[in-house]
Amino acid sequence: MEKALKSHFDGKEDFDVEFRLKHKSGEYKWFHSRGAVKRDRSGKPKRMSGSISDIHAQKLVGGKIERLSQVAQQIPISVIITDEKGNIQFVNQALIKLTGYSQEEVLGKNPRIFKSGESPDTYYQVLWNTISQGKEWRGVFHNKKKNGELYWESVLIFSLKDINENIINFIAIKEDITEKKQMESTLIDHERLIRSVVNNLKDGLVIANLDGNIQLFNHGAEIIFGYKAYEVMNKPVVTLIDEPYKEKHLAGINSFRTTKLLSKQNILLEAQGIKKDGSPVPVELTLTQMEQRGEVLVIGLIRDISERKEAEQRIELAQQQIIATQKLAGIGELAAGVSHEVLNPVNIISVHTQVLQKNTTDDPKIQNFCAKVLHEIDRIV
Known part of the structure; x- marks a missing residue:
């Protein structure tokens, strides 16, 4: 501060400095001072006038912003900060690496430069209306990189407000979920394939839980027993078994519920089922068990052997x-x-x-x- 005063008195530069003073509480606080020297006709300093203001709170906020900026640059997810009009003021290195754009190419631009054109304008209108009201918005974008490659990202956008509750910035935190989306797409394709295979099986496929209640009933089973799937879902599988075989089945269910092990697994059995209309149907049955999400299930592959009999x-x-x-x-x-x-x-x-x-x-x-x-x-x- 003394150096700045001397320089100003010597006429070399204006007096505009930031410094710390010890407060009455013993804490050092930041202040900002501006001043100007009045001189006589010969140019000698006569007096000095100026102002001093407490900028401690601003300095603390500025320090926090600087630390947050450093964190934003190092985290592996993309961060964009825009002004209240949506013009980009800050992007981190993760976004630069992901999109292939340089900072110079995106600063001052609108985030629409990343749009792929696949989402309707109404999608973005809802987004803007939401964040303009100070609410946060969560969603998914299918955006485009500089090289034209498409990618998926999960996005959270929220606003920053000043002390008067006016929006001054929007912050978007974006996670690249392209690989996850591809896995989901693959899983969906596999699920569709499995469902197609299950539903096109000529044999019946019935899956029951540990209590013996039906969890899956395919089209083949519908043809064999005459029930629609919705009619037997969560109903006891004993509904499908003819009277002479019920006692043996119930004994097997009780044993399975205790041991969680099938006594006759992957063995071809002959039994007699009962159709919805009450008529018996001879069947060939293969049982196996599986575990899904911690739940033990029994899978029954059933073939109508009426013609063979x-x-x-x-x-x-x-x-x-x-x-x-x-x-x-x-x-x-x-x-x-x-x-x-x-x-x-x-x-x-x-x-x-x-x-x-x-x-x-x-x-x-x-x-x-x-x-x-x-x-x-x-x-x-």
């Missing part, structure tokens, strides 16, 4: 018919054999009896005997 019944009936035919054929062969062995001797007897009858016409007893023999032969033949 009917085919098996037809085959069994045909086999029975073949066996019966074979038995009849055997009996016929036996009968033919017996007929051959019996008829040859009978024919010989018949011939001899007829000769005897012809040569003994004068003996009534022999004639009567021959007539009886020939009658019995006719019965046999």
Whole structure:
């Protein structure tokens, strides 16, 4: 301060300095002083007048702003500060690195230079109306880099106000979520693919939780059991099981609820389900378990084997018919054999009896005997 006063008295420069003084409280505070020397005709200093003002609060705020600026430059997310009209006054290094623009190219410009053109103007109008009222705005932008490459960012915008509650700045904190969006897109594509596969399975797919309540019921299951998915969601899976199998199923559910392990996993089973109309349906069932977000689930892959069972019944009936035919054929062969062995001797007897009858016409007893023999032969033949 003494150097500044001396320089001013020597006429070298104006007196305009900032300095610290010790306050009555013992704290050192910042002050700002301006002054000017009045001189006589010969140029010698006669007196000095000026002003002194307390700038301690401003210095503290300025220090905080400087520290915040240093933090903003070092954090890995983008920061933009604009004036109350939306013109860019500050950008940090993260934004420069992300967008490919230099500070000189963005300072004084409107953030619309990052627009990709994919969002409607109404989207930005809602944004501006929100922050102009001093409210914060959160959303997502699909913006464009200097090289034309598109990127996604999650954005928080809020305002800074002066002591009179007038908005003096807008601050935007923006996080690059391009990779996250790509992962989400991939997951959505995979989910759609899985849903398409599940819903186009000809077999039924039923998923139940630890309590045995249905959590998924695909189109194949709808065809097999006649229910729509919404009719059985969160209903006991025992609803789909025919009466003779229910007791065994409930015992299995109780065991599974205790041990959280399936006793028959990945084993092909045959059971009988019950349709919505009450008619039974034979099914082939494979059970497996999985864990999703800490919840144990049972997956049942179900195939309607009605046609197979009917085919098996037809085959069994045909086999029975073949066996019966074979038995009849055997009996016929036996009968033919017996007929051959019996008829040859009978024919010989018949011939001899007829000769005897012809040569003994004068003996009534022999004639009567021959007539009886020939009658019995006719019965046999």
